[in-house]
Amino acid sequence: TRTVPTPPATAPTDRLPAGSDADPWVVLDREVDARTASPAQRDASRTQGRLLVRVARRVWPSPVLDELARAVPHPHHPVALGVAAHAAGTTPQDAALAAAYHAVSGPATAAVRLLGLDPVAVHGLLANLTPELSAVSAAACPPGTSERPGSAGAHWAALPAYSSPGLDLLAERHARAGIRLFVS
Incomplete structure (x- = not known):
């Protein structure tokens, strides 16, 4: 089997040039990337996000879910969860x-x-x-955080960026283990 090398935790997470006028969904997804140090955790988040969007689009058909799926086919789980919740009317x-x-x-x-x-x-x-x-x-x-998901008016860079290096290290060790118990 062919394996794709995982970039080191220090690899840049940006996929677009700095200062680009990217789609707001791409910008938000990049903000989550920047807050997720472990490549294994980024992969797990994207897998969970993709699956959640797939299910949510069937349960709560919504233009917002369609926009996200077009802009970011494998979104991070927190982004997908927020959009799915919006589509569900919460x-x-x-x-x-x-x-x-x-x-x-x-x-x-x-x-x-x-x-x-x-x-x-x-x-x-x-x-x-x-x-x-x-x-x-x-x-x-x-109060004041009721911006439409993905809107340019939201201040994504102000999102918290809590860190847990111990969990990042455990996630990387688990990703390389011969027996994997869970994706996340």
Whole structure:
């Protein structure tokens, strides 16, 4: 089998020349690229994003989903999630809440499968996180963040860029492992 070499984590993430008048979806996707240091995590995000757009286009047909699919055929998962939430008629805070829940439920489900934990107990713990997840989603959507997805009026460069080098290193090790348990 032929493998495509993965660029090092220090490789530039830009796909367009600086200062270009790129499609807003491409610009937003580049902002996510710049905030995702690990090539393995970028690949996983794009796989999940592509699959989410594919499903969302069937469930909630929308010109916004079509625009994203044309501009960025393999969008990052956070971009796809925001657009899918918009197509479903939810608010930005609903989309942020879905993202926050996804961030904790995925690892919790993996822990149940890998460690044989009691699923009811684990999901009870997740339910107890409701106040924290609500607070995180509210903080992610301060007043005035109701811009249409992909609009030029949004200030994408102001998006947070939190880092977790330990998780980046684990993702890279997992990508090179002989046995891979999960994509993300």
